[in-house]
Amino acid sequence: MxxxxxxxxxxxxxxxxxxxxxxxxxxxxxxxxxxxKPQITPGLVARAFQRIPLPHPRALVQPSNTTLVNLETIFSTQATPFTRTVTLLGQHVQLAIRPTTFTWTHGDGTTATTTTPGAPYPAKTITYRYPTTAHHLDIHVTITWAAHYRVNNGPTRPVPTTVTTTGPTTTLDVVEATPALSGTGH
Structure with a gap:
């Protein structure tokens, strides 16, 4: 040559x-x-992924506002996969972003980590039983996001980093219920 x-x-x-x-x-x-043509590196894509505004979904709790001691309290959030396209070095980079883990902060010093966002009642996919009463517990979910990318519709590759977001706080009271008979004939 x-x-x-x-x-x-x-x-x-x-x-x-x-x-x-x-x-x-x-x-x-x-x-x-x-x-x-300038080369798009995995590191360059990772830095762009870290700058993309990601959702900060709220932890949803059922029953809301107040739950009972030893009752299955349902947790869920609304986090779904999505795509974003960014331009790096004059080239189109498509990112397929998805939530991979959810860390639920129950507000009583305990946490749980799942790989699904849960679902509202009647699903009961993610639940927690509070063992004692408490007032004004701060509940939230922290989500770890991962992504794959494609440059100019080329092959799909994993982004070599993840990004974590924490949603806003939901307040919850945990109370005890006392059974009481009521009605006629009691």
């Missing part, structure tokens, strides 16, 4: 930048369209 390329190619030298020291690698002829 020498140091001559065809008219539709460009002579390129590969460099190794990381880990140091920087070393000159091989010399290659590359198609000019490829040689002149």
């Amino acid at each position: 020498g140091d001559k390329c065809r008219d539709d190619e460009q002579l390129m030298r590969h460099w190794r930048i990381k880990p140091p020291p920087h070393l000159a690698g091989t010399i290659t002829c590359m198609p000019a369209a490829v040689a002149n």
Whole structure:
């Protein structure tokens, strides 16, 4: 090959930048369209993913506002996968973003981690039984988001980082109920 390329190619030298020291690698002829296009790296995509505004959904609790000691209290949130397209170095990068874990803070010093967002009643997919009474518990959910990306409709690759968001607080009281008979004939 020498140091001559065809008219539709460009002579390129590969460099190794990381880990140091920087070393000159091989010399290659590359198609000019490829040689002149900046390369989107996983690190560049990871930094862009960290800057995307992600949802901060609220933890939903049922029953809401007040629950009973030893009653299954249902937890859920509204977090679903979505896509975003960003432009990096003049190229379109599509991110497929999805929630991967949900950490539920019950407000009484306990937490639980799940891989699903739960669902409202009657599903009961994520529940917690409060063992004692409490007032003004601060409930919230922390979500870890992951993503895959494609550059200019190319192959799909994983983004090498995750991003965590915490939703706003929901307040809950835990009370005891006392059974009482009522009505005629009692």
